[in-house]
């Protein structure tokens with residue numbers, strides 16, 4: 001039972017529909033149908049596994065159907081392997097890139113018997129060229145465990161760029177180490193020929209592959225001893241802030257002197273067509289550095305003026321210099337290449353060009369310092385320093401596969417720590433570290449989550465533990481599924497947390513009530529993914545809801561993400577409405593409207609009974 005619902009009853013109509021679809025496919029001439037069941041790489045309970053057996057028995061029994069390949073990916077099957085092996089389907093797809101354990105699991109259950117194995121050997125989630133020797137060795141091990149092996153990518157190729165790496169403008173040293181979608185198809189044919197015709201049949205391909213991998217291993221841009229020694233010197237360091245959150249909050253309140261319900265934004269302002277044009281001209285060499293800088297400075301002036309006029313309390317410089325935040329930092333760190341193309345889908349119609357993290361990471365020189373310092377010099381209000389966190393840099397790039405992610409995260413963290421220290425020394429009193437990917441990086445299997453969260457939060461604190469008590473550390477996390485990471489809010493130990501909440505009608509705010517985290521909270525009330533401009537009353541409603549839940553002392557007011565994809569025509573009125581809503585709530589609070597804290601204060605002034 002799940003939530004009191006009978007799983008089998010839920011599945012019945014689905015099974016009937018599937019039987020119909022399978023029959024149609026058969027009539028249409030399909031010999032095979034692939035059914036994706038990636039949910040099987042997560043822990044499944046006995047009831048779910050029983051339902052799986054029953055559903056596939058019914059589908060399998062049906063005679064008017066193509067052969068079924070049940071496909072799994074993004075992990076190993078764990079205890080579900082035995083169940084899957086016995087299902088009445090003709091093939092099983094297993095991921096041997098993210099689920100190496102599948103080999104041992106297959107061996108333990110005595111192989112797939114008369115089923116075909118779709119062996120996911122070529123990584124569909126990353127862009128490194130395949131280790132063809134290792135894959136052929138693995139195929140040798142897999143062959144006796146099944147009647148037939150089909151060589152396959154580990155999952156769909158949706159996650160990697162189309163085309164070939166050779167056609168891409170990435171630097172020449174790195175290019176031979178990469179495989180984009182079409183290269184991966186070639187790798188599959190080489191593996192297939194290598195297994196049927198023997199290794200001699202693909203000797204040339206194997207040699208080229210071996211040489212490229214050896215060059216990658218030996219490259220001085222991949223391994224940098226100075227960086228490695230620095231990371232090692234932090235191995236025993238416990239990155240914690242000196243003062244506890246409560247004491248820090250008092251110091252910061254005194255230093256910053258912000259009004260209650262402080263209003264801010266998440267960082268970026270609209271990227272105007274003029275800005276994009278200027279950047280393109282600068283990249284093409286038609287605009288020189290001083291001219292491009294002057295345009296960016298003018299943009300910062302404009303963004304600051306807008307914020308002052310609307311009445312925001314904590315300002316941002318607007319990030320005009322960043323088209324894509326991860327690429328911006330990647331271009332300024334060692335160990336990355338940032339291709340011109342290499343587009344992949346992010347969500348819906350949005351696409352991104354992930355940077356490629358291939359080697360040891362360090363900062364070359366300050367990355368954001370000049371812009372932040374310039375912005376702060378132009379206003380008396382605090383301007384937030386704005387960094388992309390180590391885990392987001394890691395997750396939103398294509399990351400090297402030759403060392404554990406935790407080691408890569410530490411390198412990224414130390415590079416960002418350097419930037420953090422510079423910002424703080426230059427007078428930044430508030431620094432925001434964006435970590436929208438921290439939650440998203442959570443492993444699919446629950447038993448791997450604690451380990452991940454341990455190193456991910458440590459990497460984050462490697463950056464922020466450089467903060468003095470007076471420096472207010474903010475983090476921004478985009479998505480509202482806070483339930484999963486609520487346990488690590490204490491570990492992150494930030495002073496203010498902001499996240500997307502507008503679309504979930506503030507429901508996520510309630511989750512924070514049960515958390516021990518007591519810092520500032522900025523639940524996003526303006527949905528930046530919508531062109532709509534909310535009315536003052538709509539903002540007021542959401543803010544009241546947040547106030548009820550959190551009280552006035554820790555509530556921050558902000559949009560739910562950066563404004564870069566919106567236009568000024570939308571952003572200006574929306575922010576003005578936001579400020580109007582905040583002001584009317586502030587006025588109510590000033591006039592002593594009932595709020596949770598007012599009650600406590602009143603109680604403490606009463607004479608204790610009996611005195």
Ligand code: GLN
Nearest residue numbers: 266267268434436478562
């Ligand atoms: N500071 C970034 C911005 O405002 C945050 C973006 C994000 O969370 N994805 O654009």
Ligand code: ZN
Nearest residue numbers: 478560561562
């Ligand atoms: Zn966001």
